[in-house]
Amino acid sequence: METLANLEAFMRSAEHGSFSEAARRLSLTPAAVSRNVAMLERNLGVRLFSRSTRRLTLTEAGETFRHSIGDKLEGLQAAIASVSADGGEPAGTLKVSLPPTFGLNYLMPLLPGFMERYPRIRPEWHFENRPVDLIIEGYDAAIGGGFDLSPGIVARTLAPAHLIAVASPAYMRHRVPPVDPTGLGDLDGIVMRYLRTGRIRHRTMRDAAGREVFAPLRESLVVNEPAAMLEAALLGLGVALLVVADVLSALDDGRLVRLVPRWYCDAGAISLYYPSRTLLPAKTRVFIDWVGDAFKARKLAERFAGSLS
Known part of the structure; x- marks a missing residue:
C-alpha cells in the first residue's frame, strides 16, 4: 500500500x-x-x-x-485533515493571497491574536494584486475580488467593494467641488492601467436612489497599482476613484476628502475564497472563521459601504 x-x-x-x-x-x-x-x-x-x-x-x-x-488524492487529504482536526489542534502552513494595502491595513492586525490562538499554524501570506489560482498555485485561501469561480471554489462575501472619488484638501483648496460625477471631468484624474488587459477602465457611479452617471475622469496621471493611485491623491495630484477600505483612514484623519459624497461605484464584493472540499483542513476552517468574526465585530461591511455618505 x-x-x-x-x-x-x-x-x-x-x-x-x-x-x-x-x-x-x-x-x-x-x-x-x-x-x-x-x-x-x-x-x-x-x-x-x-x-x-x-x-x-x-x-x-x-x-x-x-x-x-x-481527484481521489484530495479526498484522502481532506479525510486525514478532518481526523487530525478532531484529535488535535489545527496545524500546518497556511498559504493566503491578499491585496497589499487591504491586507496590511485590515488582515495583518488580526495576525498576532490568530497566531497566539493557533501556535501550530504557520502563516505564509502573499501580498499581491491579482486573482490567483487557488488550486494550481496551492493557496489555502485568498482575499480580494474578481476571482474566477471555477469548479471547487467557494466565495464568502466579507464586505462591499465600493469605489468613491477622493482628493486631498490641498488639491481642492482653490477648486469648486463638483455637484455630481459629470463634474469630475473638470479636475485632474488619477487612473489605473490594468496589466492584464492594458486598458484604462472608466466607471459609472450610482447613488442610493439607483441613478447612474458616467464619471469622466481625465487621464492626467496613469499608474498600474491602487496603492500608487492612493499615494498620488495624498500628494495632491488629482482625483482618484478608490475602494473605501483603502482610503478610510485618510478620510478619518483629514488627509483626503470625499467628492460627490452621494455617489459611488459598485465593483462587486471583497470576498474570502477557498477550495470547496467535503472536509476543509482545520487550519483553513479556523482562518475563515477568524476573519469572518473579526469583520462582523468591527462592522467593516458597513464601514466599507460607499452608499453610506
Missing part, C-alpha cells in the same frame, strides 16, 4: 513538472520529493517520469497512473 507522501510527491511533481516546485508546495526538500517518487516507481515497477536537466515529463505509464488517481 503506497503512502500518502509518495502519492502527493508524484501528483505535485506531475502538476508542476519539477521536483523543486513540488517540494516548495509540499514544504519539503527537492531530495525528499525525488526520493518519494523513486520509491513509488520502485514499488510499482514502472518509470513514471522521464527526467531531464530542465523538466520532468510523464511517461505513458505515468500519465495513466495520474488519470487513475484523479
Whole structure:
C-alpha cells in the first residue's frame, strides 16, 4: 500500500513538472520529493517520469497512473485533515493571497491574536494584486475580488467593494467641488492601467436612489497599482476613484476628502475564497472563521459601504 507522501510527491511533481516546485508546495526538500517518487516507481515497477536537466515529463505509464488517481488524492487529504482536526489542534502552513494595502491595513492586525490562538499554524501570506489560482498555485485561501469561480471554489462575501472619488484638501483648496460625477471631468484624474488587459477602465457611479452617471475622469496621471493611485491623491495630484477600505483612514484623519459624497461605484464584493472540499483542513476552517468574526465585530461591511455618505 503506497503512502500518502509518495502519492502527493508524484501528483505535485506531475502538476508542476519539477521536483523543486513540488517540494516548495509540499514544504519539503527537492531530495525528499525525488526520493518519494523513486520509491513509488520502485514499488510499482514502472518509470513514471522521464527526467531531464530542465523538466520532468510523464511517461505513458505515468500519465495513466495520474488519470487513475484523479481527484481521489484530495479526498484522502481532506479525510486525514478532518481526523487530525478532531484529535488535535489545527496545524500546518497556511498559504493566503491578499491585496497589499487591504491586507496590511485590515488582515495583518488580526495576525498576532490568530497566531497566539493557533501556535501550530504557520502563516505564509502573499501580498499581491491579482486573482490567483487557488488550486494550481496551492493557496489555502485568498482575499480580494474578481476571482474566477471555477469548479471547487467557494466565495464568502466579507464586505462591499465600493469605489468613491477622493482628493486631498490641498488639491481642492482653490477648486469648486463638483455637484455630481459629470463634474469630475473638470479636475485632474488619477487612473489605473490594468496589466492584464492594458486598458484604462472608466466607471459609472450610482447613488442610493439607483441613478447612474458616467464619471469622466481625465487621464492626467496613469499608474498600474491602487496603492500608487492612493499615494498620488495624498500628494495632491488629482482625483482618484478608490475602494473605501483603502482610503478610510485618510478620510478619518483629514488627509483626503470625499467628492460627490452621494455617489459611488459598485465593483462587486471583497470576498474570502477557498477550495470547496467535503472536509476543509482545520487550519483553513479556523482562518475563515477568524476573519469572518473579526469583520462582523468591527462592522467593516458597513464601514466599507460607499452608499453610506
